[in-house]
Structures are given as C-alpha cells and as structure tokens.
Amino acid sequence: MRGRHIESQSVTDILLRPARVWTADFEAPREGLAVLVRGNRIAAVERTDVIRSDAKVIDLPDTTLIPGLMDLHSHLFLYPYNITPWDDQVLKESEAYRTARAVQHARQTLEAGFTTLRDLGTEGAGYADVSLKRAIEEGHVPGPRLLVVTRAIVATGAYAPQRKNYRPDCCPHQGAEEASGIDEVVRAVRHQCAHGADWIKLYADYRVGPGGATVATFSLEELKALVTTAHDLGRPVAAHAMSDEGMRRCVLAGVDTIEHGCNGTRETFRMMAEKKIAFLPTLTVAEAMSEYFLGYVAGKTPPTARMEDAANAFRLAREEGVVIGCGSDVGPFPHGTNMRELHWMVKLGMSERQALAAATSVSAAIIRKDDLGHIRTNYMADLVAVDGDPTHDIAAIGKVRYVMKNGTSFLHRQHP
Ligand SMILES: [Zn+2]
Numbered sequence: 001m002r003g004r005h006i007e008s009q010s011v012t013d014i015l016l017r018p019a020r021v022w023t024a025d026f027e028a029p030r031e032g033l034a035v036l037v038r039g040n041r042i043a044a045v046e047r048t049d050v051i052r053s054d055a056k057v058i059d060l061p062d063t064t065l066i067p068g069l070m071d072l073h074s075h076l077f078l079y080p081y082n083i084t085p086w087d088d089q090v091l092k093e094s095e096a097y098r099t100a101r102a103v104q105h106a107r108q109t110l111e112a113g114f115t116t117l118r119d120l121g122t123e124g125a126g127y128a129d130v131s132l133k134r135a136i137e138e139g140h141v142p143g144p145r146l147l148v149v150t151r152a153i154v155a156t157g158a159y160a161p162q163r164k165n166y167r168p169d170c171c172p173h174q175g176a177e178e179a180s181g182i183d184e185v186v187r188a189v190r191h192q193c194a195h196g197a198d199w200i201k202l203y204a205d206y207r208v209g210p211g212g213a214t215v216a217t218f219s220l221e222e223l224k225a226l227v228t229t230a231h232d233l234g235r236p237v238a239a240h241a242m243s244d245e246g247m248r249r250c251v252l253a254g255v256d257t258i259e260h261g262c263n264g265t266r267e268t269f270r271m272m273a274e275k276k277i278a279f280l281p282t283l284t285v286a287e288a289m290s291e292y293f294l295g296y297v298a299g300k301t302p303p304t305a306r307m308e309d310a311a312n313a314f315r316l317a318r319e320e321g322v323v324i325g326c327g328s329d330v331g332p333f334p335h336g337t338n339m340r341e342l343h344w345m346v347k348l349g350m351s352e353r354q355a356l357a358a359a360t361s362v363s364a365a366i367i368r369k370d371d372l373g374h375i376r377t378n379y380m381a382d383l384v385a386v387d388g389d390p391t392h393d394i395a396a397i398g399k400v401r402y403v404m405k406n407g408t409s410f411l412h413r414q415h416p
Pocket residue numbers: 073074075120329
C-alpha cells in the first residue's frame with residue numbers, strides 16, 4: 001500500500017463514494033450514500049444514484065466515511081518522554097527545533113484522520129502554536145484545524161521544571177506562564193488572548209504538596225478572576241485538574257472543560273453535569289505514563305493505580321451524565337496514535353458509536369463549532385474514510401484510507 005498526497009484545493013466538485021456513511025446522526029452506517037463536496041463545504045448527502053454532477057469521483061470501496069475526528073487535548077510541541085524526558089524537551093530544545101518537530105506531528109495527526117485538535121499548551125515553546133496554526137491555515141504545511149491556548153497559566157511555583165531539582169540560581173525556564181494574585185492572572189489571560197489564544201488553559205492543581213502530593217494551587221478567587229476575564233474576551237477555559245478539590249474549585253469558578261479528573265468524586269461529577277462542564281478523560285496518557293514510569297506492560301501487568309483512577313473517573317462521569325469528549329493528552333505518547341483514546345473508551349464501557357460520537361459530534365459541541373462533527377449539508381467538509389466498519393469494530397478507526405480537511409483531499413491510500 002502506498003500513500004499519495006493531493007495538496008490542491010478543489011476547484012471542481014468532489015463526489016465521495018464509500019461503501020457506507022456514518023454521519024454521526026444515526027446509529028448504524030448507511031449503505032448506498034455518496035457525499036458531494038463543493039469548495040470547503042458538504043453540498044449534499046444523497047443516494048449514490050440520485051446525485052447527478054460532473055464532479056470528480058473518488059471511489060472508496062469497502063470503507064466507512066465518517067466525520068473528521070477530533071482530539072480536544074493534545075500537545076503538538078511535545079513527543080514521548082521515553083525518548084526525551086519532559087524537562088529536557090523544555091529546557092534544552094530551542095523553540096525552532098520544537099516547532100520543526102511540531103510540523104511533523106501535525107502531519108502525522110492529519111494522516112491518522114484527526115482533522116481538529118484543541119492543543120492545550122506549548123509547554124515552554126511560547127506562542128509558537130499560533131504561528132503553526134497560521135502556517136496550516138495558509139496551506140504551507142499540512143495539519144489539522146487547531147484551537148490553541150499558547151503558554152497556559154499556572155500558579156507561581158506550581159508547575160515544572162520544579163525549581164527544587166535545580167541549582168537555586170539556575171531559575172529554570174517554565175513549561176507555562178506563572179501568575180499569582182488577581183492582577184497577575186487577569187494580566188496573563190489578557191496577554192495570551194492578545195497573542196492569539198483561542199482558549200485559555202489553566203492548571204488548577206499540581207504535585208507540589210508535601211511529599212509530592214497533588215494539591216489545589218490557585219485560590220477560588222484567582223480562578224474566578226481568571227475565568228471571568230477569559231469569558232469577557234470570548235475565550236472558553238480548559239482546566240487541568242487531577243484532585244477533587246482542584247476540580248471542585250474549577251466547577252465553582254465556571255470553567256468550560258475539565259481535563260484528567262482522575263480523583264474526582266461522584267458529587268463533583270454531578271456538579272459538572274448540572275453546570276454542563278465537559279470532561280476530557282485522557283485515558284491514554286494514564287497508560288503511557290504507567291508504561292514509562294510505573295513498569296506497566298500492556299497485557300502482562302495489572303493496571304496501575306493511576307490507570308484505575310482514570311477508569312474510575314470515566315465511569316463516574318458516565319453514570320452522572322457528564323458530557324464526555326475525546327481528549328487523549330497525545331504528545332507524551334506518539335502523535336498520530338490519538339485513536340488509542342477511542343479504544344480505551346470502548347474498553348471501559350462505551351459502545352463504538354458512543355466513542356465515535358465523543359470524537360466527532362460531541363467534541364464539536366464542546367468547542368462550539370456548529371458546522372463540524374457531522375456529515376450534513378452545509379457542514380465543513382472534514383471527512384475520513386476507514387477500512388471496515390468502526391461502529392462494529394473500533395479497530396477500524398486505525399485503518400485510514402482517505403482524509404479530507406476543509407474540502408481538500410489530503411491523503412488517499414489506494415488499495416494495493
Ligand atoms: Zn495535557
């Protein structure tokens with residue numbers, strides 16, 4: 001099988017003819033449908049024999065056409081820690097080097113059928129995500145649609161590299177922007193928005209308590225000021241929170257999404273459901289960290305406590321009716337393997353269709369994009385064809401045969 005890349009924007013209509021179409025509107029895929037694309041929009045979804053057009057026809061036999069996939073928690077500026085530890089990536093690698101790698105990561109992501117990412121922090125690479133987003137939008141490099149947050153905001157001394165691990169006069173470069181007090185958090189939000197942030201990302205807790213315990217870092221007053229300022233500027237807020245107290249403060253402060261949530265209690269997930277705060281469970285990063293640092297071997301050792309916590313949070317969130325999107329925290333594990341998060345969601349109890357919805361229609365709603373996440377007339381033409389039927393076997397999601405983003409064919413792997 002050989003890959004073929006087609007970079008040009010369509011000037012004529014394109015008619016995609018897969019074996020079946022899953023639009024994200026109904027349970028099962030339907031056979032005998034074709035999708036007509038005009039410019040960067042879906043012009044029609046019709047029975048193959050009904051659509052009459054002089055469009056360029058792309059036949060995709062044996063495939064299921066689905067909406068472009070979304071991962072709402074990525075880090076394009078990181079790569080796996082078993083190759084280079086996080087501290088070394090942040091402290092020793094220049095922004096130019098990290099951006100060059102991020103360009104490659106963006107391509108790998110799109111090749112895997114993920115056409116939209118909410119990239120939650122450059123981790124010390126400044127505002128480079130804004131420039132990468134621009135280069136992708138202008139067509140200089142291939143990549144998914146990006147929603148970016150720039151540097152992310154942490155309480156002073158409550159992130160990494162941790163100063164206690166270095167000479168006190170060395171003052172290591174931090175992986176996010178530090179702020180303390182109402183004035184500083186407000187200034188940080190305004191500064192990041194001015195630099196091009198689409199969302200604001202904050203860290204509500206971190207491993208800076210006694211003995212490395214995870215503790216809430218920002219006060220409720222700081223969080224409220226931060227969220228209010230972001231919302232005034234039209235930016236939703238994503239909150240990293242592992243502890244129940246960190247999550248609880250975020251809920252009270254009115255954030256829009258909570259990331260990780262491993263140690264959240266049922267009461268906190270219930271509050272999230274009531275306030276319609278979405279949850280991104282990041283199940284895959286729990287597995288990856290367990291492999292790197294806790295001796296976990298898939299299929300050989302039992303799940304670690306970190307993995308059990310993530311699975312438990314996922315279960316509680318589902319039982320309490322929290323909106324759950326697809327957010328994997330890719331970066332610590334290889335770009336282009338985002339689909340592992342869907343495998344985990346199915347393994348932990350979602351149907352294949354629910355997991356696919358989490359990564360399409362539900363995630364589109366979380367990021368407030370009302371013309372993404374479905375295959376419908378007038379929606380953006382972000383379309384992916386995979387071999388087989390992922391609503392029956394989620395493994396099919398890894399067999400990407402064709403990718404279109406914004407009406408442009410990016411990848412078409414022919415049958416051998
Ligand atoms: Zn993350």
